[in-house]
Amino acid sequence: MTVMQHIWIVLGVLFVFLNIAAGLIWVERRLLAMWQDRLGPNRAGPLGLMIVLADTLKLFFKEDWIPPFADKWVFIFAPAIVVASVLMSFVIIPFAPGILVADLNVGLLFFLAMSSLGVYSIVLGGWASNNKYSLLGALRGASQMIAYEVFMGLSLMGVVMLSRSFNLAEIVAAQEKVWFVFLQPVGFVIFFIAGLAETHRLPFDIPESESELIAGFHAEYSGMKFGMFFIGEYLGITLISAMTVTLFFGGWLGPAFLPPVVWFFLKTFVFIGLFILLRASLPRPRYDQLLEYGWKLLLPLVLVNLLVTGAIALWMKH
Amino acid sequence: MPILFYLSSAVAIIATIMVITRYHPIHALLYLVVSFLAIAMVFLSLGAPFAAALEVIVYAGAIMVLFIFVVMMLNLGKETAAQEKDWLRPAVWIGPGVLTLVLLMEMSILLLAPPQRNVAVAVVTPKQVALSLYGEYIIAVELIGFLLTTGIVGAAHIGKQKKKSLHRFLQA
Numbered sequence: 001m002t003v004m005q006h007i008w009i010v011l012g013v014l015f016v017f018l019n020i021a022a023g024l025i026w027v028e029r030r031l032l033a034m035w036q037d038r039l040g041p042n043r044a045g046p047l048g049l050m051i052v053l054a055d056t057l058k059l060f061f062k063e064d065w066i067p068p069f070a071d072k073w074v075f076i077f078a079p080a081i082v083v084a085s086v087l088m089s090f091v092i093i094p095f096a097p098g099i100l101v102a103d104l105n106v107g108l109l110f111f112l113a114m115s116s117l118g119v120y121s122i123v124l125g126g127w128a129s130n131n132k133y134s135l136l137g138a139l140r141g142a143s144q145m146i147a148y149e150v151f152m153g154l155s156l157m158g159v160v161m162l163s164r165s166f167n168l169a170e171i172v173a174a175q176e177k178v179w180f181v182f183l184q185p186v187g188f189v190i191f192f193i194a195g196l197a198e199t200h201r202l203p204f205d206i207p208e209s210e211s212e213l214i215a216g217f218h219a220e221y222s223g224m225k226f227g228m229f230f231i232g233e234y235l236g237i238t239l240i241s242a243m244t245v246t247l248f249f250g251g252w253l254g255p256a257f258l259p260p261v262v263w264f265f266l267k268t269f270v271f272i273g274l275f276i277l278l279r280a281s282l283p284r285p286r287y288d289q290l291l292e293y294g295w296k297l298l299l300p301l302v303l304v305n306l307l308v309t310g311a312i313a314l315w316m317k318h
Numbered sequence: 319m320p321i322l323f324y325l326s327s328a329v330a331i332i333a334t335i336m337v338i339t340r341y342h343p344i345h346a347l348l349y350l351v352v353s354f355l356a357i358a359m360v361f362l363s364l365g366a367p368f369a370a371a372l373e374v375i376v377y378a379g380a381i382m383v384l385f386i387f388v389v390m391m392l393n394l395g396k397e398t399a400a401q402e403k404d405w406l407r408p409a410v411w412i413g414p415g416v417l418t419l420v421l422l423m424e425m426s427i428l429l430l431a432p433p434q435r436n437v438a439v440a441v442v443t444p445k446q447v448a449l450s451l452y453g454e455y456i457i458a459v460e461l462i463g464f465l466l467t468t469g470i471v472g473a474a475h476i477g478k479q480k481k482k483s484l485h486r487f488l489q490a
Contacts, residue, residue, distance in 0.1 A: 116379025
């Protein structure tokens with residue numbers, strides 16, 4: 001691969017994913033409206049598509065206010081972390097044979113590292129706002145992340161055992177015969193739950209829960225700084241969907257009548273739709289319920305899954 | 319690549335100095351995070367991607383979030399910053415400064431000593447790390463496992479208390 005090709009791939013990935021994240025504003029509102037038996041945004045442009053532009057312009061023109069009681073530099077810095085860390089994670093995803101930015105041999109670990117950095121955005125944003133609701137949101141975000149990071153990593157180790165690699169391109173190649181979702185159903189379900197908690201989407205949007213914490217960690221944010229949190233959440237959804245597809249649903253593999261990259265995006269969009277459907281249909285659990293569920297049910301389950309996978313892998317070898 | 323190594327080492331050193339000299343605990347912790355990230359880069363430039371990834375996941379990710387969590391819970395205000403300022407008078411620096419200078423001199427003598435050995439960069443793959451952990455160092459891994467289990471059991475015991483339920487909704 002020449003340097004120019006590489007640069008084009010980087011720019012292409014950035015362009016495509018930033019646009020998907022912006023487009024999800026429309027997708028989410030229309031889908032939610034469909035499931036709630038109403039129309040949703042349908043006035044601006046064909047099918048209401050221009051709502052994306054309108055929302056973006058609105059965010060740009062809103063007053064960008066830094067509260068006088070806030071810790072100024074941390075307050076400015078915090079929203080950038082989530083977007084940067086999520087965008088960095090896209091580096092290791094193979095979209096099609098030959099279309100990936102970095103072929104890291106510790107790719108999966110890189111993804112976990114970046115996702116563990118993303119939480120700083122919530123923690124620092126909530127703390128720097130110097131507001132009690134924000135701080136409560138930040139504290140919830142931190143403890144939720146610690147609970148979910150543990151079994152997110154562990155749920156992926158089954159995949160690593162089966163494919164014998166941390167490299168995502170090799171993991172996709174190892175699913176040539178059978179997708180890992182059939183070999184690792186428990187791993188898939190737990191990874192998806194952890195991914196939901198990671199992106200702080202409903203039902204796990206406990207750090208921002210509007211009804212009790214009035215938007216929690218980003219209560220003091222406005223304008224484009226709020227926009228960063230917003231776009232970071234949509235990028236996070238896209239990332240978790242893309243990772244689920246890559247790790248459990250064969251990535252770009254698919255029947256030959258469509259090109260691989262189309263298969264990849266089709267599968268990814270199914271999961272993005274699932275994210276939105278979950279938001280439309282599930283209530284938010286109480287904070288202590290979520291942590292109890294994580295530590296007492298999911299963690300033992302993922303350890304048993306790991307043990308069984310290891311035992312079967314060892315048995316198959318002999 | 320030596321340039322990357324020197325650059326990230328420089329960032330690590332500057333960030334660590336900033337950790338010591340900040341008065342505000344959260345700002346100090348933020349510099350500590352930067353220092354961990356820089357050390358991860360040092361590992362990466364020395365050909366240890368596995369160690370680099372774990373450095374970010376375990377230290378910069380999990381442990382520092384816990385630190386920040388605790389500092390936020392304690393809610394250290396302006397008084398602590400003032401106290402910290404009081405502690406960090408120039409006279410305090412003399413003792414540790416002299417001791418570190420001795421170490422620095424030792425290190426420079428070792429580095430400048432005639433038989434210059436070039437440290438060859440060899441990439442260590444995750445598989446090699448796993449094989450040596452569960453091969454040569456199996457006893458250490460098991461002992462650490464015992465220690466951690468003890469810690470967990472202890473914490474569970476200390477944290478266990480009979481719940482006073484204030485409302486029927488809060489009953490488990």
